[in-house]
Amino acid sequence: MIVPSLLLELAPVLVKIFGAFFVVLTLTAYLTLAERKFSAFIQDRIGPNRVGPFGLLQPLADGIKFIFKEDIIPTQAHKLYYILAPALLLVPALMGYAVIPFGDYVEVAGRLIPLQIADVDIGILYVLAIAGLSVYGLFMAGWASNNKYSLLGGLRSSAQMVSYELTLGLSIVGALLVYGTTNLRDIVVQQTAYWQVGSILIPKWGVFLQPLGFLLFLVSAFAESNRLPFDLPEAENELVGGYHTEYGSMKFAMFFMGEYTGMITMSALLTTFFFGGWHVPWLEAAGLSRNVAAILGVGAFCAKTGCFLFLYIWVRWTLPRFRYDQLMKLSWKGVFPLALANVFLTGVCLYLYSRLM
Amino acid sequence: MIGIKKPEQTLMQKIYLPEILRGLAITIRHMLRQKPVTCEYPEKPHVVPPNFRGLHRLIQRPGGRERCVACELCLTACPANCISMVAADPNDPNVEKYPLRYEIDVLRCIYCGFCEEACPCDAIELTPHYEMASSRREDFIFTKDRLLDNNRYVPEGERVSKVRTNETYLRI
Numbered sequence: 410m411i412v413p414s415l416l417l418e419l420a421p422v423l424v425k426i427f428g429a430f431f432v433v434l435t436l437t438a439y440l441t442l443a444e445r446k447f448s449a450f451i452q453d454r455i456g457p458n459r460v461g462p463f464g465l466l467q468p469l470a471d472g473i474k475f476i477f478k479e480d481i482i483p484t485q486a487h488k489l490y491y492i493l494a495p496a497l498l499l500v501p502a503l504m505g506y507a508v509i510p511f512g513d514y515v516e517v518a519g520r521l522i523p524l525q526i527a528d529v530d531i532g533i534l535y536v537l538a539i540a541g542l543s544v545y546g547l548f549m550a551g552w553a554s555n556n557k558y559s560l561l562g563g564l565r566s567s568a569q570m571v572s573y574e575l576t577l578g579l580s581i582v583g584a585l586l587v588y589g590t591t592n593l594r595d596i597v598v599q600q601t602a603y604w605q606v607g608s609i610l611i612p613k614w615g616v617f618l619q620p621l622g623f624l625l626f627l628v629s630a631f632a633e634s635n636r637l638p639f640d641l642p643e644a645e646n647e648l649v650g651g652y653h654t655e656y657g658s659m660k661f662a663m664f665f666m667g668e669y670t671g672m673i674t675m676s677a678l679l680t681t682f683f684f685g686g687w688h689v690p691w692l693e694a695a696g697l698s699r700n701v702a703a704i705l706g707v708g709a710f711c712a713k714t715g716c717f718l719f720l721y722i723w724v725r726w727t728l729p730r731f732r733y734d735q736l737m738k739l740s741w742k743g744v745f746p747l748a749l750a751n752v753f754l755t756g757v758c759l760y761l762y763s764r765l766m
Numbered sequence: 767m768i769g770i771k772k773p774e775q776t777l778m779q780k781i782y783l784p785e786i787l788r789g790l791a792i793t794i795r796h797m798l799r800q801k802p803v804t805c806e807y808p809e810k811p812h813v814v815p816p817n818f819r820g821l822h823r824l825i826q827r828p829g830g831r832e833r834c835v836a837c838e839l840c841l842t843a844c845p846a847n848c849i850s851m852v853a854a855d856p857n858d859p860n861v862e863k864y865p866l867r868y869e870i871d872v873l874r875c876i877y878c879g880f881c882e883e884a885c886p887c888d889a890i891e892l893t894p895h896y897e898m899a900s901s902r903r904e905d906f907i908f909t910k911d912r913l914l915d916n917n918r919y920v921p922e923g924e925r926v927s928k929v930r931t932n933e934t935y936l937r938i
Contacts, residue, residue, distance in 0.1 A: 447797065449802075449804075450796070450797040450800065450802075451793045451794075451796050451797045452796070453796055453799075453801060453802055453803050453804075454802055454803065454804050455802045455804040455806065624783075723790060723793060723794065724786075724790065726793060727786075727789045727790050727792070727793040728786065728789060
């Protein structure tokens with residue numbers, strides 16, 4: 410009976426894939442609404458409230474609008490690359506989720522199922538590698554449009570992405586040194602431990618171990634997902650769009666979704682790396698059953714990720730955009746040396762710690 | 767060339783992060799305070815100031831006849847030339863002259879209120895009503911009957927004047 414057992418193996422994986430896909434895409438859609446709502450609240454406005462109660466069906470209306478818009482391909486554009494580019498941006502953004510653990514194990518019919526699509530040992534390297542792929546989408550879009558403004562926009566974006574990818578990777582090296590693993594599940598498990606200070610238990614979250622690393626990663630994550638104050642690729646109110654100037658209809662929507670999905674990936678990564686993933690502090694003492702604890706953990710993971718998503722939106726509607734040279738200066742003269750210093754310091758501390766303990 | 771000296775930054779400003787936090791505090795304050803300035807127009811009608819100049823009305827005498835004595839001062843004062851009038855004799859011992867036709871083209875009107883100022887009998891007035899949208903041009907030509915009907919846009923007590931004859935209000 411090989412088929413049923415294969416099905417039994419595949420079923421949970423498929424469920425997780427579809428579940429993650431559904432949640433992420435829905436969240437992406439609703440993130441656009443959240444962005445508009447929160448921006449409105451911050452600016453003392455009301456925000457979209459026409460479609461559905463509190464404008465809750467707005468993403469649906471937007472989707473329908475995008476689908477029914479005329480899909481124009483400029484005659485001078487390189488057709489294949491022009492069509493391929495939005496997909497190349499959106500797909501890596503979605504692929505990043507594959508390795509992010511969103512919960513502990515749950516027990517279903519006597520089997521332990523990890524709440525993670527793929528538990529791979531190179532977890533964080535995979536995420537960074539996949540995130541790096543999205544540059545191709547950006548640049549391809551800029552180049553294939555056959556428009557000088559798109560091309561310049563593509564160049565601008567690629568330069569930014571490449572610079573901040575470097576700092577993104579470097580800023581977590583310190584944390585990787587501390588954790589001693591690149592497996593995201595192991596990283597979260599390590600963060601479920603506690604320090605005992607007097608009678609208070611402090612969770613061993615990455616943010617306490619690597620505050621500087623967290624800060625640098627946060628800045629790089631903002632830049633990497635092209636969000637304000639680093640949204641030079643788009644810069645909608647002072648430059649001619651960017652790489653997606655020539656795009657319309659659903660292709661433009663895909664760029665948009667790519668940006669928001671990227672935000673979700675980065676937020677999930679921040680949670681996993683620095684805020685204990687699904688870990689709910691001091692919950693172990695409550696003595697809950699495995700499944701209940703796991704479900705609470707998923708809730709905690711979502712809540713933490715949501716907080717970062719809110720931070721993204723909050724920062725966007727607070728800070729003005731950097732000038733391009735300031736952006737580059739911050740990357741190469743600010744974040745980069747600090748990240749290196751962080752790696753060095755962490756290494757020295759770890760060495761001393763291993764010698765003294 | 768003008769050299770502009772950049773203001774000296776303090777250490778806290780150079781670190782930049784405390785200033786970002788300050789900015790974030792300002793925006794979150796606005797978000798939590800939740801006092802939107804948005805006017806939700808079609809649902810919540812816009813409240814106009816008491817002297818708002820909207821659609822015109824012709825004020826009535828108690829009998830239902832218009833107060834207007836067809837002196838044509840409004841038509842003379844009108845900078846947009848949007849008022850047209852044909853005067854006639856009403857065969858009424860109390861009224862000497864009346865407008866047989868009185869029309870305002872509100873598409874031409876600039877709502878300056880000069881007609882109201884010029885009128886010696888306070889017979890024309892601009893009401894606070896401003897919702898005049900229509901897809902037909904005829905709807906913007908306000909005839910005498912429609913102008914008299916516009917009395918519905920003002921409170922009950924202000925619709926009809928108390929006085930009846932020309933002499934009475936020419937003396938006012």
